[in-house]
Amino acid sequence: MSSLRILLRSLVVAGLSAVLIAPASVARAEPTPAELTKQIEKSSTELERIVESYNKLNEDIKANQAAAAALQARIGPLQAQAERSRADVGILAVTAYKTGGLRTAQALLEPSGSATLPERLGTLDQLTRQRQQTIAGFTADQRRLIDQKTRLDATLAREAAQARQLRAGKKKIEADLDRLYQLRRQAYGRATEAPGSASSAGSPPAVSGSAGVAVRYAYGAVGKPYVYGADGPSGYDCSGLTLAAWRAAGKSLPHNAAMQWNVTARISRSSLKPGDLVFYSGLGHVALYVGGGQIIDAPSAGRNVNKRDMNIMSIAGYGRVR
The missing domain is CATH 3.90.1720.10 (endopeptidase domain like (from Nostoc punctiforme))
Structure with missing residues (x-):
């Protein structure tokens, strides 16, 4: 093989090697401090948006917790009121069973006694209205109680869903922080700024x-x-x-x-x-x-x-x- 051919072959091999090696060298190049600073600024901006979303979610959860506590405070008295209504209805039922509704009406309508017939009829009507009001009151209290419980359950369900989002957001923020601190270590030799005065x-x-x-x-x-x-x-x-x-x-x-x-x-x-x-x-x-x-x-x-x-x-x- 002539010397010229050997030289040409060497030049081709050298050129090909340079082409193959060059991209690898570029890929291994470390980012400059200016490039790292830009990356840090971009990551910081993105991270701050996530942090503020995290904060808003936390504020929403606190508001829901306050609403749930207020709702629970209202349910207690409603429960007691419902129990009193239930007890009143029970007493009326027992009294009616012992005396008999018909005998009570007959006693009121009998001509004996000092009360006039209109007075006795008025007393019967009053007792009837009282019983109806007590039962109606119990029913209304029961409906209000059920409505309050439904609202409380919905509030607590929203709160549980928000808490899950909060935990997921917290993990993402922590992962982003780790990456950001690593960038700072590369650029400045430490993860955070030195404590200031x-x-x-x-x-x-x-x-x-x-x-x-x-x-x-x-x-x-x-x-x-x-x-x-x-x-x-x-x-x-x-x-x-x-x-x-x-x-x-x-x-x-x-x-x-x-x-x-x-x-x-x-x-x-x-x-x-x-x-x-x-x-x-x-x-x-x-x-x-x-x-x-x-x-x-x-x-x-x-x-x-x-x-x-x-x-x-x-x-x-x-x-x-x-």
């Missing part, structure tokens, strides 16, 4: 009233970790932080960003004051406005509560706690 946010502004209490609470939470479903004091998710801040000021908010949107008054950006809530696109995230174009929020899994510019993403609107 509240002093890094500076001093809270001088705000009076309940809004001032909420703002000071939020400043005190800076540096604490994001914990899904948590409303303090050691960790928070986004709606848990706004809930806790306003709870400290004596106001009640549900633990869900979309539900907080529904219970707050709509205001314009130009009307924003410290203590107002800033809601983001899709109502999947909420933050507390602290003035100067700044918010304090619980960002996402693996990160800490912090103070930052309010324009972190597209804003859906603003709310004022009533």
Whole structure:
């Protein structure tokens, strides 16, 4: 074989080898820190939507439990009332059996005695009406009791179905958290941000009233970790932080960003004051406005509560706690 042929064959083999090896090399390439950051941001956004759905479901379950407890409290007296009606009917039945309905009527209608015939007929009519009212009352109470029990059973069935969804949602969130923490380990060498310091946010502004209490609470939470479903004091998710801040000021908010949107008054950006809530696109995230174009929020899994510019993403609107 000539030297030229050997050289050509070598070049072909080398070229083919390069083609075969190159894709494998690309497939094995590790994502860059910038690519990992994008993945983390995408996963965080998706996870926060799931977390807020989890929070809403939890709020619904609490509402159902309260309704069930109120219903149970009403059933007790109805049961007692039904038992009294049943006892009254039983007494009437025994009395009628012992005296005999006919003999009682005859005694009332006999001419002897001081009562006049109309009076005796009125007494008989009154006894009859009383008996009918007692039986009617028992029947009505029984119907009400059955209706209340039916409603309670339906409430409890919904609650059981919601609890199953909650457990399934919790497992999905935990799996997503594990993946997110692994991404953070790859990008930053640790699963979560190092614990921060509240002093890094500076001093809270001088705000009076309940809004001032909420703002000071939020400043005190800076540096604490994001914990899904948590409303303090050691960790928070986004709606848990706004809930806790306003709870400290004596106001009640549900633990869900979309539900907080529904219970707050709509205001314009130009009307924003410290203590107002800033809601983001899709109502999947909420933050507390602290003035100067700044918010304090619980960002996402693996990160800490912090103070930052309010324009972190597209804003859906603003709310004022009533």
